[in-house]
Amino acid sequence: MSEIKKFMYVNRKAPYGTIYALESLEVVLIGAAFDQDVSLAFLDDGVYQLTKDQDTSGIGMKNFSPTYAALGDYDVTKIYVEKESLEERGLSLDDLQHLTYEDEDDDWAEKDSIRLVSREELARIMDEQDVLLSF
Template sequence: MSDKGGTVKKLMYINRKAPYGTIYALESLEVVLIGAAFDQNISLAFIDDGVYQLAKGQNTEALGVKNFSPTYKALGDYDINKIYVEKESLQARGLNQDDLMALTYEDEDDDWAEKNSIHIVSTKEMSDILEQQDVVFSF
Protein backbone atom coordinates (compact mmCIF):
# COMPACT_ATOMS: atom_id res chain seq x y z
CA MET A 1 0.00 0.00 0.00
CA SER A 2 1.07 3.60 0.28
CA ASP A 3 3.37 3.09 3.26
CA LYS A 4 6.57 1.82 1.69
CA GLY A 5 8.79 2.81 4.59
CA GLY A 6 8.63 -0.63 6.15
CA THR A 7 7.67 0.85 9.51
CA VAL A 8 5.91 -1.66 11.71
CA LYS A 9 3.99 -0.14 14.58
CA LYS A 10 1.86 -1.66 17.28
CA LEU A 11 -1.71 -0.69 16.47
CA MET A 12 -4.48 -1.27 18.97
CA TYR A 13 -8.18 -0.93 18.22
CA ILE A 14 -10.31 -0.43 21.31
CA ASN A 15 -13.95 -1.41 20.95
CA ARG A 16 -16.19 -0.10 23.70
CA LYS A 17 -19.66 -0.03 22.15
CA ALA A 18 -22.38 -2.64 21.70
CA PRO A 19 -22.53 -4.08 18.17
CA TYR A 20 -25.95 -2.63 17.37
CA GLY A 21 -27.65 0.60 18.39
CA THR A 22 -24.83 2.70 16.95
CA ILE A 23 -22.58 2.18 13.96
CA TYR A 24 -19.29 2.42 15.86
CA ALA A 25 -18.65 -1.33 16.07
CA LEU A 26 -19.31 -1.97 12.38
CA GLU A 27 -17.23 0.96 11.20
CA SER A 28 -14.43 0.04 13.61
CA LEU A 29 -14.31 -3.42 12.07
CA GLU A 30 -14.05 -1.82 8.63
CA VAL A 31 -10.95 0.08 9.76
CA VAL A 32 -9.44 -3.10 11.17
CA LEU A 33 -9.95 -4.98 7.89
CA ILE A 34 -8.50 -2.18 5.75
CA GLY A 35 -5.64 -1.70 8.21
CA ALA A 36 -4.72 -5.37 7.93
CA ALA A 37 -3.27 -4.66 4.47
CA PHE A 38 -0.57 -2.44 6.02
CA ASP A 39 1.34 -5.29 7.67
CA GLN A 40 1.39 -3.71 11.11
CA ASN A 41 1.36 -5.41 14.51
CA ILE A 42 -2.37 -5.41 15.27
CA SER A 43 -4.27 -5.99 18.50
CA LEU A 44 -7.93 -5.61 19.32
CA ALA A 45 -9.38 -4.83 22.73
CA PHE A 46 -13.00 -5.33 23.74
CA ILE A 47 -14.11 -3.56 26.89
CA ASP A 48 -17.35 -2.24 28.41
CA ASP A 49 -20.35 -3.00 26.12
CA GLY A 50 -17.78 -3.74 23.39
CA VAL A 51 -17.61 -7.32 24.71
CA TYR A 52 -21.09 -7.88 23.23
CA GLN A 53 -19.54 -7.52 19.77
CA LEU A 54 -18.05 -10.99 20.20
CA ALA A 55 -21.18 -12.60 21.66
CA LYS A 56 -22.21 -15.93 20.21
CA GLY A 57 -25.50 -16.41 18.39
CA GLN A 58 -26.22 -12.83 17.37
CA ASN A 59 -29.51 -12.49 15.53
CA THR A 60 -30.47 -9.13 14.06
CA GLU A 61 -33.50 -10.24 12.07
CA ALA A 62 -35.97 -8.22 14.13
CA LEU A 63 -33.71 -5.15 14.00
CA GLY A 64 -33.62 -5.04 10.22
CA VAL A 65 -29.87 -4.44 10.23
CA LYS A 66 -27.12 -6.68 8.97
CA ASN A 67 -25.59 -9.18 11.38
CA PHE A 68 -21.91 -8.54 10.77
CA SER A 69 -20.63 -10.77 13.58
CA PRO A 70 -19.44 -13.57 11.22
CA THR A 71 -16.81 -11.11 9.96
CA TYR A 72 -14.92 -11.35 13.26
CA LYS A 73 -14.25 -15.01 12.46
CA ALA A 74 -12.30 -13.92 9.39
CA LEU A 75 -9.84 -11.85 11.43
CA GLY A 76 -7.53 -14.86 11.85
CA ASP A 77 -7.16 -15.06 8.05
CA TYR A 78 -6.00 -11.43 8.10
CA ASP A 79 -3.25 -12.32 10.61
CA ILE A 80 -5.14 -10.56 13.36
CA ASN A 81 -4.88 -12.92 16.27
CA LYS A 82 -4.31 -10.83 19.40
CA ILE A 83 -7.81 -10.20 20.65
CA TYR A 84 -8.05 -9.09 24.26
CA VAL A 85 -11.34 -9.12 26.13
CA GLU A 86 -11.55 -7.47 29.52
CA LYS A 87 -12.57 -9.93 32.22
CA GLU A 88 -14.25 -7.31 34.42
CA SER A 89 -16.43 -6.13 31.52
CA LEU A 90 -17.57 -9.71 30.87
CA GLN A 91 -18.27 -10.34 34.55
CA ALA A 92 -20.25 -7.11 34.96
CA ARG A 93 -22.53 -8.36 32.18
CA GLY A 94 -22.85 -11.93 33.45
CA LEU A 95 -20.78 -13.27 30.55
CA ASN A 96 -17.80 -15.59 30.28
CA GLN A 97 -15.66 -16.91 27.44
CA ASP A 98 -18.23 -19.61 26.61
CA ASP A 99 -20.66 -16.86 25.65
CA LEU A 100 -18.24 -15.54 23.02
CA MET A 101 -17.66 -16.74 19.47
CA ALA A 102 -14.61 -18.95 19.06
CA LEU A 103 -12.05 -16.88 17.15
CA THR A 104 -9.03 -18.78 15.93
CA TYR A 105 -6.04 -18.51 13.63
CA GLU A 106 -3.56 -20.90 12.07
CA ASP A 107 -0.07 -20.42 13.47
CA GLU A 108 2.40 -20.52 10.58
CA ASP A 109 5.29 -20.88 13.04
CA ASP A 110 3.73 -24.01 14.54
CA ASP A 111 2.84 -26.14 11.52
CA TRP A 112 -0.39 -24.16 10.98
CA ALA A 113 -1.87 -25.40 14.24
CA GLU A 114 -5.24 -23.83 14.97
CA LYS A 115 -5.00 -21.56 18.00
CA ASN A 116 -7.31 -19.40 20.00
CA SER A 117 -7.13 -15.65 19.24
CA ILE A 118 -9.12 -14.53 22.26
CA HIS A 119 -7.36 -13.71 25.50
CA ILE A 120 -9.39 -12.81 28.56
CA VAL A 121 -7.38 -10.27 30.54
CA SER A 122 -7.89 -8.23 33.70
CA THR A 123 -8.19 -4.45 33.68
CA LYS A 124 -4.63 -4.27 34.97
CA GLU A 125 -3.33 -6.55 32.21
CA MET A 126 -5.30 -4.58 29.63
CA SER A 127 -3.72 -1.38 30.85
CA ASP A 128 -0.24 -2.94 30.51
CA ILE A 129 -1.07 -4.07 26.96
CA LEU A 130 -2.28 -0.56 26.08
CA GLU A 131 0.90 0.89 27.51
CA GLN A 132 2.93 -1.08 24.95
CA GLN A 133 1.09 0.27 21.89
CA ASP A 134 2.33 2.90 19.44
CA VAL A 135 -1.12 3.81 18.14
CA VAL A 136 -4.47 3.44 19.86
CA PHE A 137 -7.67 3.77 17.85
CA SER A 138 -10.67 4.16 20.08
CA PHE A 139 -14.15 3.40 18.76
Protein backbone atom coordinates in the same frame (compact mmCIF):
# COMPACT_ATOMS: atom_id res chain seq x y z
CA MET B 1 6.80 1.70 4.97
CA SER B 2 9.19 -0.66 6.70
CA GLU B 3 8.54 0.58 10.21
CA ILE B 4 6.23 -1.68 12.19
CA LYS B 5 4.09 -0.10 14.86
CA LYS B 6 1.83 -1.61 17.46
CA PHE B 7 -1.76 -0.74 16.53
CA MET B 8 -4.59 -1.48 18.93
CA TYR B 9 -8.25 -1.07 18.06
CA VAL B 10 -10.25 -0.45 21.22
CA ASN B 11 -13.91 -1.44 21.02
CA ARG B 12 -16.10 -0.19 23.85
CA LYS B 13 -19.61 -0.03 22.43
CA ALA B 14 -22.42 -2.51 21.81
CA PRO B 15 -22.56 -3.95 18.27
CA TYR B 16 -25.89 -2.41 17.34
CA GLY B 17 -27.57 0.86 18.34
CA THR B 18 -24.68 2.83 16.90
CA ILE B 19 -22.45 2.22 13.90
CA TYR B 20 -19.14 2.37 15.79
CA ALA B 21 -18.60 -1.39 15.99
CA LEU B 22 -19.27 -2.01 12.31
CA GLU B 23 -17.12 0.88 11.12
CA SER B 24 -14.36 -0.12 13.54
CA LEU B 25 -14.30 -3.55 11.92
CA GLU B 26 -14.00 -1.90 8.51
CA VAL B 27 -10.87 -0.07 9.68
CA VAL B 28 -9.41 -3.30 11.07
CA LEU B 29 -9.92 -5.13 7.75
CA ILE B 30 -8.33 -2.33 5.71
CA GLY B 31 -5.56 -1.87 8.27
CA ALA B 32 -4.66 -5.56 8.09
CA ALA B 33 -3.14 -4.94 4.65
CA PHE B 34 -0.47 -2.68 6.15
CA ASP B 35 1.54 -5.41 7.91
CA GLN B 36 1.56 -3.75 11.30
CA ASP B 37 1.50 -5.41 14.74
CA VAL B 38 -2.25 -5.38 15.22
CA SER B 39 -4.41 -6.23 18.22
CA LEU B 40 -8.03 -5.68 19.17
CA ALA B 41 -9.40 -4.96 22.63
CA PHE B 42 -12.99 -5.46 23.68
CA LEU B 43 -14.16 -3.85 26.89
CA ASP B 44 -17.21 -2.22 28.45
CA ASP B 45 -20.26 -2.92 26.21
CA GLY B 46 -17.77 -3.75 23.45
CA VAL B 47 -17.65 -7.33 24.75
CA TYR B 48 -21.16 -7.81 23.32
CA GLN B 49 -19.66 -7.47 19.83
CA LEU B 50 -18.13 -10.92 20.17
CA THR B 51 -21.16 -12.75 21.54
CA LYS B 52 -22.24 -15.80 19.56
CA ASP B 53 -25.63 -16.53 17.99
CA GLN B 54 -26.43 -12.90 17.27
CA ASP B 55 -29.78 -12.46 15.54
CA THR B 56 -30.55 -9.04 14.06
CA SER B 57 -33.65 -10.03 12.12
CA GLY B 58 -35.86 -8.00 14.46
CA ILE B 59 -34.03 -4.71 13.95
CA GLY B 60 -33.47 -4.69 10.19
CA MET B 61 -29.71 -4.45 10.46
CA LYS B 62 -27.06 -6.66 8.98
CA ASN B 63 -25.58 -9.19 11.38
CA PHE B 64 -21.90 -8.54 10.80
CA SER B 65 -20.67 -10.74 13.67
CA PRO B 66 -19.52 -13.60 11.35
CA THR B 67 -16.79 -11.22 10.13
CA TYR B 68 -14.97 -11.53 13.47
CA ALA B 69 -14.39 -15.21 12.70
CA ALA B 70 -12.51 -14.19 9.53
CA LEU B 71 -10.02 -11.98 11.37
CA GLY B 72 -7.59 -14.87 11.75
CA ASP B 73 -7.34 -15.08 7.95
CA TYR B 74 -6.32 -11.42 7.96
CA ASP B 75 -3.49 -12.21 10.41
CA VAL B 76 -5.36 -10.42 13.18
CA THR B 77 -4.65 -12.92 15.92
CA LYS B 78 -4.50 -10.97 19.18
CA ILE B 79 -7.94 -10.27 20.52
CA TYR B 80 -7.98 -9.08 24.12
CA VAL B 81 -11.22 -9.34 26.06
CA GLU B 82 -11.41 -7.63 29.44
CA LYS B 83 -12.42 -10.06 32.16
CA GLU B 84 -14.13 -7.51 34.39
CA SER B 85 -16.29 -6.20 31.52
CA LEU B 86 -17.53 -9.73 30.84
CA GLU B 87 -18.24 -10.41 34.50
CA GLU B 88 -20.02 -7.09 35.04
CA ARG B 89 -22.43 -8.14 32.29
CA GLY B 90 -22.95 -11.69 33.52
CA LEU B 91 -21.04 -13.08 30.54
CA SER B 92 -18.23 -15.61 30.28
CA LEU B 93 -15.97 -16.80 27.46
CA ASP B 94 -18.58 -19.46 26.66
CA ASP B 95 -20.94 -16.71 25.53
CA LEU B 96 -18.44 -15.47 22.94
CA GLN B 97 -17.59 -16.81 19.50
CA HIS B 98 -14.70 -19.23 19.44
CA LEU B 99 -12.20 -17.25 17.37
CA THR B 100 -9.09 -19.00 16.10
CA TYR B 101 -6.15 -18.54 13.79
CA GLU B 102 -3.60 -20.83 12.18
CA ASP B 103 -0.11 -20.20 13.55
CA GLU B 104 2.32 -20.23 10.64
CA ASP B 105 5.27 -20.44 13.06
CA ASP B 106 3.86 -23.61 14.63
CA ASP B 107 3.03 -25.79 11.61
CA TRP B 108 -0.30 -23.98 11.10
CA ALA B 109 -1.65 -25.24 14.41
CA GLU B 110 -5.09 -23.84 15.22
CA LYS B 111 -4.90 -21.48 18.20
CA ASP B 112 -7.32 -19.31 20.12
CA SER B 113 -7.31 -15.65 19.16
CA ILE B 114 -9.15 -14.47 22.26
CA ARG B 115 -7.01 -13.71 25.29
CA LEU B 116 -8.89 -13.02 28.47
CA VAL B 117 -7.08 -10.28 30.39
CA SER B 118 -7.75 -8.35 33.57
CA ARG B 119 -8.39 -4.61 33.54
CA GLU B 120 -4.94 -4.12 34.99
CA GLU B 121 -3.26 -6.29 32.35
CA LEU B 122 -5.15 -4.55 29.56
CA ALA B 123 -4.03 -1.16 30.86
CA ARG B 124 -0.44 -2.38 30.70
CA ILE B 125 -0.92 -3.73 27.15
CA MET B 126 -2.47 -0.43 26.06
CA ASP B 127 0.53 1.38 27.49
CA GLU B 128 2.80 -0.62 25.16
CA GLN B 129 0.97 0.47 22.00
CA ASP B 130 2.15 3.07 19.49
CA VAL B 131 -1.29 3.79 18.07
CA LEU B 132 -4.62 3.40 19.88
CA LEU B 133 -7.75 3.77 17.80
CA SER B 134 -10.80 3.90 20.03
CA PHE B 135 -14.33 3.29 18.88
